Amino acid sequence: MVFIGGAGNMAGAVIGGLVADGYPVDKIVATGRNREKLDDFAARTGVQVGTDNEGAIADADILVLSVKPQVMKDLCESIHDAVQQRKPLVVTLAAGIPLAAYQRWLGEGVPVVRAMPNTPALVGTGVTGLYAAADVSDIQRGQAQRIAEAVGLAHWVEEESGIDQVIAVSGSGPAYYFLFMEAMIDAAEKAGMARDDAERLTLQTALGAAKLATASDVDVAQLRRNVMSPGGTTERAIHCFEQGGLKQLVDKAMGDCAARAAQMARELDQ
Numbered sequence: 001m002v003f004i005g006g007a008g009n010m011a012g013a014v015i016g017g018l019v020a021d022g023y024p025v026d027k028i029v030a031t032g033r034n035r036e037k038l039d040d041f042a043a044r045t046g047v048q049v050g051t052d053n054e055g056a057i058a059d060a061d062i063l064v065l066s067v068k069p070q071v072m073k074d075l076c077e078s079i080h081d082a083v084q085q086r087k088p089l090v091v092t093l094a095a096g097i098p099l100a101a102y103q104r105w106l107g108e109g110v111p112v113v114r115a116m117p118n119t120p121a122l123v124g125t126g127v128t129g130l131y132a133a134a135d136v137s138d139i140q141r142g143q144a145q146r147i148a149e150a151v152g153l154a155h156w157v158e159e160e161s162g163i164d165q166v167i168a169v170s171g172s173g174p175a176y177y178f179l180f181m182e183a184m185i186d187a188a189e190k191a192g193m194a195r196d197d198a199e200r201l202t203l204q205t206a207l208g209a210a211k212l213a214t215a216s217d218v219d220v221a222q223l224r225r226n227v228m229s230p231g232g233t234t235e236r237a238i239h240c241f242e243q244g245g246l247k248q249l250v251d252k253a254m255g256d257c258a259a260r261a262a263q264m265a266r267e268l269d270q
Helices: 009-020 035-045 053-057 069-078 080-086 099-106 119-123 138-149 162-171 173-190 195-215 220-227 233-243 246-268
Strands: 002-004 029-031 048-050 062-065 089-092 112-117 126-132 152-156
Touching: 002 009, 002 053, 009 035, 009 119, 009 138, 029 035, 029 053, 035 048, 053 080, 062 069, 062 138, 069 080, 069 099, 080 099, 089 099, 089 138, 099 112, 112 138, 112 162, 119 126, 126 138, 126 162, 138 152, 162 173, 162 246, 173 195, 195 220, 233 246
Parallel strands: 002 029, 002 062, 029 048, 062 089, 089 112, 126 152
Antiparallel strands: 112 126
16 A cells, blocks of 8 residues: 555554554555655654655555645646556545546546545544545445544545535534634633633533543434523523524535535636
8 A cells, every 4th residue: 555645644644543453564655755754754653665656656556645635636647657557546635626637637447536534533533535436346445444444434425526515514524613612712711710721621521522422322412402401501501502593603604615615626626
């Protein structure tokens, strides 16, 4: 398995997850342009590293592309011949670039899976949306799923537009929670709590709520009701959120997010 851009944060997290899951470290190659960074990565992980993308691809059955969207076209065109000769499964971790672009840049007959991980993948609790080209085999889908599950939950979509919805929920979702936590910390500090204490309590509360929700066999609406005593403090706070239009605002924000994801895909499909 070859990771181009493999010494970066996201690829590094995936590689670490795969190794922890039992994938043979000597079967992983990470390539990049910064030799010093690559050597440091090799020392930390034990994987093979190099700067020769085409040479690495020559023996690859799986090729993971983990570079910025802005340089993806140039990368794909530079490895076109090597990919055409080998035709490995290509898994791309770059956001926003549609499947059709990879098929143009890499050429015909190359099985491609779009993977959209989110930043919690860096700590092994991510969500990765997956969309496969029609010529991706069941075995290859399983290989892509293993890559995604190395850093959290894998979620397949059957239409490419579904990736935009995954972005609205999970790709951008961590920032929504960070914003809400930021607001809670600010409000607690304004009320007189030391900021360090406000941050510690807010983050632990968020962690506890997420763990409770994932461990529970009831939906989050019922969990919310379980905390709300009639006429109590939580009910007062929730009513304030509802009167402020929180649900409608979230709906609009996520709709705008998905629309922007679709627009960016069109812009990058050039």
